[in-house]
Amino acid sequence: MFSGMSEQxxxxxxxxxxxxxxxxxDATRELVGEQGFSKVTVEAIAARAxxxxxxxxxxxxxxxxxxxxxxITDNVSDHGSLTLPDSGDLAADVRPVLVxxxxxxxxxxxxxxxxxxxxxxxxxxxxxxxxxxxxxRPQFDAIVARIDSAGLxxxxxxxxxxxxxxxxxxxxxxxxxLLRRAPLDEDYINALVDHVVGASATxxxxxxxxxxxx
Amino acid sequence: MFSGMSEQxxxxxxxxxxxxxxxxxDATRELVGEQGFSKVTVEAIAARAxxxxxxxxxxxxxxxxxxxxxxITDNVSDHGSLTLPDSGDLAADVRPVLVxxxxxxxxxxxxxxxxxxxxxxxxxxxxxxxxxxxxxRPQFDAIVARIDSAGLxxxxxxxxxxxxxxxxxxxxxxxxxLLRRAPLDEDYINALVDHVVGASATxxxxxxxxxxxx
Amino acid sequence: MFSGMSEQxxxxxxxxxxxxxxxxxDATRELVGEQGFSKVTVEAIAARAxxxxxxxxxxxxxxxxxxxxxxITDNVSDHGSLTLPDSGDLAADVRPVLVxxxxxxxxxxxxxxxxxxxxxxxxxxxxxxxxxxxxxRPQFDAIVARIDSAGLxxxxxxxxxxxxxxxxxxxxxxxxxLLRRAPLDEDYINALVDHVVGASATxxxxxxxxxxxx
Amino acid sequence: MFSGMSEQxxxxxxxxxxxxxxxxxDATRELVGEQGFSKVTVEAIAARAxxxxxxxxxxxxxxxxxxxxxxITDNVSDHGSLTLPDSGDLAADVRPVLVxxxxxxxxxxxxxxxxxxxxxxxxxxxxxxxxxxxxxRPQFDAIVARIDSAGLxxxxxxxxxxxxxxxxxxxxxxxxxLLRRAPLDEDYINALVDHVVGASATxxxxxxxxxxxx
DNA sequence: CGTTAAACGAGACGGTACGTCAAGTCTTTTC
DNA sequence: GAAAAGACTTGACGTACCGTCTCGTTTAACG
Numbered sequence: 001m002f003s004g005m006s007e008q009x010x011x012x013x014x015x016x017x018x019x020x021x022x023x024x025x026d027a028t029r030e031l032v033g034e035q036g037f038s039k040v041t042v043e044a045i046a047a048r049a050x051x052x053x054x055x056x057x058x059x060x061x062x063x064x065x066x067x068x069x070x071x072i073t074d075n076v077s078d079h080g081s082l083t084l085p086d087s088g089d090l091a092a093d094v095r096p097v098l099v100x101x102x103x104x105x106x107x108x109x110x111x112x113x114x115x116x117x118x119x120x121x122x123x124x125x126x127x128x129x130x131x132x133x134x135x136x137r138p139q140f141d142a143i144v145a146r147i148d149s150a151g152l153x154x155x156x157x158x159x160x161x162x163x164x165x166x167x168x169x170x171x172x173x174x175x176x177x178l179l180r181r182a183p184l185d186e187d188y189i190n191a192l193v194d195h196v197v198g199a200s201a202t203x204x205x206x207x208x209x210x211x212x213x214x
Numbered sequence: 215m216f217s218g219m220s221e222q223x224x225x226x227x228x229x230x231x232x233x234x235x236x237x238x239x240d241a242t243r244e245l246v247g248e249q250g251f252s253k254v255t256v257e258a259i260a261a262r263a264x265x266x267x268x269x270x271x272x273x274x275x276x277x278x279x280x281x282x283x284x285x286i287t288d289n290v291s292d293h294g295s296l297t298l299p300d301s302g303d304l305a306a307d308v309r310p311v312l313v314x315x316x317x318x319x320x321x322x323x324x325x326x327x328x329x330x331x332x333x334x335x336x337x338x339x340x341x342x343x344x345x346x347x348x349x350x351r352p353q354f355d356a357i358v359a360r361i362d363s364a365g366l367x368x369x370x371x372x373x374x375x376x377x378x379x380x381x382x383x384x385x386x387x388x389x390x391x392l393l394r395r396a397p398l399d400e401d402y403i404n405a406l407v408d409h410v411v412g413a414s415a416t417x418x419x420x421x422x423x424x425x426x427x428x
Numbered sequence: 429m430f431s432g433m434s435e436q437x438x439x440x441x442x443x444x445x446x447x448x449x450x451x452x453x454d455a456t457r458e459l460v461g462e463q464g465f466s467k468v469t470v471e472a473i474a475a476r477a478x479x480x481x482x483x484x485x486x487x488x489x490x491x492x493x494x495x496x497x498x499x500i501t502d503n504v505s506d507h508g509s510l511t512l513p514d515s516g517d518l519a520a521d522v523r524p525v526l527v528x529x530x531x532x533x534x535x536x537x538x539x540x541x542x543x544x545x546x547x548x549x550x551x552x553x554x555x556x557x558x559x560x561x562x563x564x565r566p567q568f569d570a571i572v573a574r575i576d577s578a579g580l581x582x583x584x585x586x587x588x589x590x591x592x593x594x595x596x597x598x599x600x601x602x603x604x605x606l607l608r609r610a611p612l613d614e615d616y617i618n619a620l621v622d623h624v625v626g627a628s629a630t631x632x633x634x635x636x637x638x639x640x641x642x
Numbered sequence: 643m644f645s646g647m648s649e650q651x652x653x654x655x656x657x658x659x660x661x662x663x664x665x666x667x668d669a670t671r672e673l674v675g676e677q678g679f680s681k682v683t684v685e686a687i688a689a690r691a692x693x694x695x696x697x698x699x700x701x702x703x704x705x706x707x708x709x710x711x712x713x714i715t716d717n718v719s720d721h722g723s724l725t726l727p728d729s730g731d732l733a734a735d736v737r738p739v740l741v742x743x744x745x746x747x748x749x750x751x752x753x754x755x756x757x758x759x760x761x762x763x764x765x766x767x768x769x770x771x772x773x774x775x776x777x778x779r780p781q782f783d784a785i786v787a788r789i790d791s792a793g794l795x796x797x798x799x800x801x802x803x804x805x806x807x808x809x810x811x812x813x814x815x816x817x818x819x820l821l822r823r824a825p826l827d828e829d830y831i832n833a834l835v836d837h838v839v840g841a842s843a844t845x846x847x848x849x850x851x852x853x854x855x856x
Numbered sequence: 857c858g859t860t861a862a863a864c865g866a867g868a869c870g871g872t873a874c875g876t877c878a879a880g881t882c883t884t885t886t887c
Numbered sequence: 888g889a890a891a892a893g894a895c896t897t898g899a900c901g902t903a904c905c906g907t908c909t910c911g912t913t914t915a916a917c918g
Contacts, residue, residue, distance in 0.1 A: 015862050015915075038337050041904060052865045057906065118392070119333035123252050125394065132393050155412035164386070164409050171385030172378070178332070178392065179346050180339065195378050198369030229884070229894055255873060266896040271875065445890070466765050469878060480891040485880065546820070547761035551680050553822065560821050583840030592814070592837050599813030600806070606760070606820065607774050608767065623806050626797030657868055657910070683899055694870040699901065 016059070023049035024056060025073065028066050033109070037067060037116030064120045064127070071113050072134050082138045084146035091193050091200040093146055098169055098193065101139055102184040105177045118178070140170060152197065168196045230273070237263035238270060239287065242280050247323065251281065251330030278334045282341070285327050286348045296352045298360035305407050305414040307360055312383055312407065315353055316398040319391045332392070354384060366411065382410045444487070451477035452484060453501065456494050461537065465495060465544030492548045492555070499541050500562050510566045512574035519621050519628040521574055526597055526621065529567055530612040533605045546606070568598060580625065596624045658701070665691035666698060667715065670708050675751065679709065679758030706762045706769070713755050714776050724780045726788035733835050733842040735788055740811055740835065743781055744826040747819045760820065782808060794839065810838045 027048035031040045042063055046053045060066045084093050104110055117135075121128035143166045152160040172192055176182050193199070241262035245254045256277050260267045274280045298307050318324055331349075335342035357380045366374040386406055390396050407413070455476035459468045470491055474481045488494045512521050532538055545563075549556035575590040582588050600620055604610050621627070669690035673682045684705050688695045702708045726735050746752055759777075763770035785808045794802040814834055818824050835841070 015864095017863070017914090020864075036337050042906085043904065046865090050865080052863095052867085053906085054866090054908085055864060058863080115336035119336040121393070122329035122333040123250055128394055132395065136393070154409050156408055158408070158413075160409060161405060164405055167386035167389060167406075168382045168409065171387070171389035172381035173385075174392065175381060175385035175388045178388065179335070179350070180342055181346065191375060191378055192381075194370055194372070195368050195374060195382065199372075229892085231883095231894070234895075256875085257873065260896095264896085266894095266898090267875080268877085268897090269895065272894080448890075464765050470880085471878070474891095478891085480889095480893085481880085482882085482892090483890060486889085491879095543764035547764040549821070550757035550761040551678055556822055560823065564821070582837045584836055586836070586841075588837060589833060592833055595814035595817060595834075596810045596837065599815075599817035600809035601813075602820065603809060603813035603816045606816065607763070607778070608770055609774065619803060619806055620809075622798055622800070623796050623802060623810065627800075657866085659868070659909095662869075684901085685899065688870090692870080694868095694872095695901080696871085696903090697869060700868075 017055075020049070020051050020055050021059070023051055024066065025070050027051075028070055029109070029113070032067065032112050032116060036112060037064075037119070064116065064124075067113050067116050068127070068131065068134075071110070071117065074110075075135060082142045084142050086146065086149060089200045090146070090150045090152075090197050094143060094169065094197065095189065095193050097139055097143060098173065098189050099186060101170065102173055102177075102189055105173070106184050140166060143169065147197070150197070165196060169193070231269075234263070234265050234269050235273070237265055238280065239284050241265075242284055243323070243327070246281065246326050246330060250326055251277075251333070278330065278338075278341070281327050281330050282345065282348075285324070285331065288324075289349060296356045298356050300360065300363060303414045304360070304364045304366075304411050308357060308383065308411065309403060309407050311353055311357060312387065312403050313400055315384065316387055316391075316400075316403055319387070320398050354380060357383065361411075364411070379410060383407065445483075448477070448479050448483055449487070451479055452494065453498050455479075456498055457537070457541070460495065460540050460544060464540055465492075465547070492544065495541050495544050496555070496559065496562075499538070499545065502538075503563060510570045512570050514574065514577060517628045518574070518578045518580075518625050522571060522597065522625065523617065523621050525567055525571060526601065526617050527614060529598070530601055530605075530617055533601070534612050568594060571597065575625070578625070593624060597621065659697075662691070662693050662697050663701070665693055666708065667712050669693075670712055671751070671755070674709065674754050674758060678754060679705075679761070706758065706766075709755050709758050710769070710773065710776075713752070713759065716752075717777060724784045726784050728788065728791060731842045732788070732792045732794075732839045736785060736811065736839065737831065737835050739781055739785060740815065740831050741828055743812065744815055744819075744828075744831055747815070748826050782812060785811065789839070792839070807838060811835065 024045060027045045028040070031044055031048055040063070042056055043053060045051075045063070045066070046056055056066070060069065084097060087093055105114060114135075117127070117131050121131055144162045147160075147162040147165050152162075152165060154160050169192065173184060173189075176184055176188075182188070190199070238259060241259045242254070245258055245262060254277065256270055257267060259265075259277075259280070260270055270280070274283065298311060301307055319328060328349075331341070331345050335345055358376045361374075361376040361379050366376075366379060368374050383406060387398060387403075390398055390402075396402070404413070452473060455473045456468070459472055459476060468491070470481060470484055473479075473491075473494070474484055484494070488497065512525060515521055533542060542563075545555070545559050549559055571594045572590045575588075575593050580588040580590075580593060597620060601612060601617075604612055604616075610616070618627070666687060669687045670682070673686055673690060682705065684698055685695060687693075687705070687708070688698055698708070702711065726739060729735055747756060756777075759769070759773050763773055786804045789802075789804040789807050794804075794807060796802050811834060815826060815831075818826055818830075824830070832841070
């Protein structure tokens with residue numbers, strides 16, 4: 001895929017051990033889940049994986065590169081193909097993606113890994129760009145595209161910026177997750193969608209007036 | 215108050231050195247500004263402040279407690295008294311607070327300190343609550359209160375939840391800051407306010423259709 | 429005692445607190461006895477004595493000066509007046525002093541204090557001289573004097589050096605004590621005296637051939 | 643020997659760096675010589691040796707274990723094979739060993755190391771036993787053996803205890819060294835031997851009556 | 857089907873910073 | 888004005904990990 005040459009040259013064989021790669025991924029997932037990223041050491045990952053420290057440093061530049069690799073590998077199935085349907089009902093079309101995002105962030109398997117990356121990108125701008133592109137942009141852009149086609153207007157009547165509308169949907173979710181302000185359940189997503197693009201019939205019509213806070 | 219002995223006993227004097235406290239705050243602000251939180255060591259703070267390491271550990275449990283202390287101390291002047299005016303023009307009332315928030319986050323003096331705390335609260339839930347209460351809630355609650363009194367409705371006509379409306383305003387700002395997706399300038403704030411509560415006349419009428427992204 | 433002036437001048441009153449001096453002495457004796465000199469801290473002495481740290485530093489330059497002070501104070505009764513009797517029986521005259529020395533070194537109340545000084549004088553020559561003069565020389569010189577008057581001869585017939593004879597008596601005791609090679613009981617002292625200056629009748633005539641070692 | 647597998651398994655390689663071991667020994671010898679044991683820090687040894695602190699702690703439990711190791715390593719050539727000749731002249735046979743001991747203690751290269759150990763064994767009985775066994779016992783036992791075969795008697799005529807006779811020879815040397823009472827030169831050793839086992843012809847017939855003190 | 861070079865496990869290495877401890881000094885208040 | 892209390896600066900402690908660097912030992916393509 002990276003070359004048109006029909007794999008004749010195998011001189012620079014990839015001798016890399018798949019067993020080791022897998023063991024390191026698994027050890028990382030486990031340890032970060034158990035103790036949190038910042039308490040996990042490269043030595044601990046190596047020990048848990050039954051692997052030499054050098055084997056880790058040979059293939060990853062840092063602890064957080066491993067975590068990012070795990071996240072991306074686990075996520076790779078979705079990529080590229082993400083497009084929202086256009087059923088005519090914007091709320092109904094958008095809602096599942098947002099529920100998906102909320103679920104993804106909340107899933108205990110991902111939560112700690114994502115928080116680790118969130119912490120790291122505060123200090124590493126390149127990493128921030130990478131995380132953004134690999135993990136968040138596909139969904140974000142798909143929503144932007146669907147909203148663009150809906151031709152919304154702002155409360156004052158001018159044409160709405162789909163980018164900003166999307167931020168109104170995604171921002172609050174990230175905000176709640178980041179600060180652990182309040183639950184990210186389906187009711188909340190429904191209410192949020194209703195506030196931004198208007199409600200469509202949902203299975204469980206939410207009865208609310210105020211969302212509970214923290 | 216703790217004793218009936220009308221304050222005769224002053225034995226439990228506060229022997230703490232104000233000079234040391236100040237020097238540590240200043241050294242922390244400077245060093246975090248120069249090198250970023252994660253590269254700053256407690257030893258370096260002590261050295262820069264001309265203070266013994268033990269004096270730091272006597273009063274703060276960790277590097278990040280110092281940073282939080284600096285942030286709160288620097289911020290303490292503002293909050294408590296924070297109430298939004300009600301001029302009848304919601305957008306006009308809300309806009310300055312949001313600009314203030316955006317400015318606060320963007321100010322280089324605060325940015326690195328805040329990112330440090332953002333990283334830390336990923337691992338420390340108690341700290342997260344503290345940061346939320348001390349640094350963010352006053353502004354957030356003030357906005358909620360002002361919006362509550364405006365009696366907005368959702369696009370589908372039901373009464374809006376002021377909490378969620380506020381999240382639509384604050385969430386995107388935090389989101390942009392967190393991921394460094396795009397600038398947090400006044401134009402953006404204006405557009406955002408327009409999308410959420412409708413525009414009122416602004417000094418520099420924004421000319422836009424799409425906000426630029428990253 | 430340090431001045432001939434009959435205590436008339438009391439204007440520069442000795443404001444030093446006798447209570448504190450005593451308490452520090454006692455605390456030092458106790459703590460060194462309990463934990464050994466090297467584990468005792470000045471802070472611990474101050475705390476146990478119910479005294480401020482500065483009060484200690486005001487009157488003693490170091491931890492080991494306190495210990496030496498305690499040893500000398502406890503020992504001060506003997507000084508100066510020590511002369512051995514001359515009963516004609518050299519062994520009988522010398523034996524009690526050596527038993528006294530051995531007992532003094534072995535007494536648990538003194539042992540740890542003396543070992544502390546022994547450790548310190550390895551690094552502090554002045555201290556070594558002081559310890560020697562204050563604690564050991566009186567007995568040593570008294571023995572030298574008694575032996576001098578006995579007019580011993582060496583095995584090869586020349587007149588013996590009383591200094592060296594005394595070292596043959598004291599040296600082995602110090603050696604055993606220093607290296608904890610073997611017990612310093614009365615049997616041993618008797619045997620030692622017998623080997624150096626010949627036996628006289630003792631209460632318990634020792635039956636031995638070899639002393640047990642360590 | 644531990645396995646029947648004729649040494650096929652060499653997995654438990656000795657990975658220890660000889661370079662580091664040597665550098666640490668040398669640095670310790672130098673620093674203790676320059677500044678005295680108690681002023682030398684483990685950090686200083688590590689720095690001088692160009693070695694990480696952990697490398698020291700990996701192999702030695704404490705500063706004084708290094709010093710002991712240096713002393714034993716430097717000394718290891720001598721002992722084991724140590725037996726005194728029996729020329730018939732006891733004084734002549736014993737004298738060289740005692741001169742050797744005195745020289746060893748006095749040699750500036752050893753003096754500070756030995757004083758450091760002397761200080762430490764006051765607090766550590768196990769260490770005392772080790773020092774005794776590794777550094778002093780070989781010579782001591784060799785002298786005991788030689789004296790045993792000589793069949794001496796005490797001044798009062800009973801058979802002498804070779805152990806005690808040896809203590810009469812070694813004790814005064816240690817005593818003088820410990821308290822720095824007087825020089826440990828060859829004249830003194832000759833006189834001492836003369837007093838204990840009688841003189842034999844020596845190269846420089848000592849002219850003395852009293853040894854000078856301190 | 858052996859040769860050979862890479863990747864591997866193990867873990868010691870030179871370092872940096874940690875958080876603790878005690879030393880000796882300085883400051884404030886009490887008696 | 889000495890004493891108690893205790894905060895201060897200093898500096899070494901012993902530990903934990905870092906990322907690099909040998910060591911033998913697999914292991915799999917090549918010859």
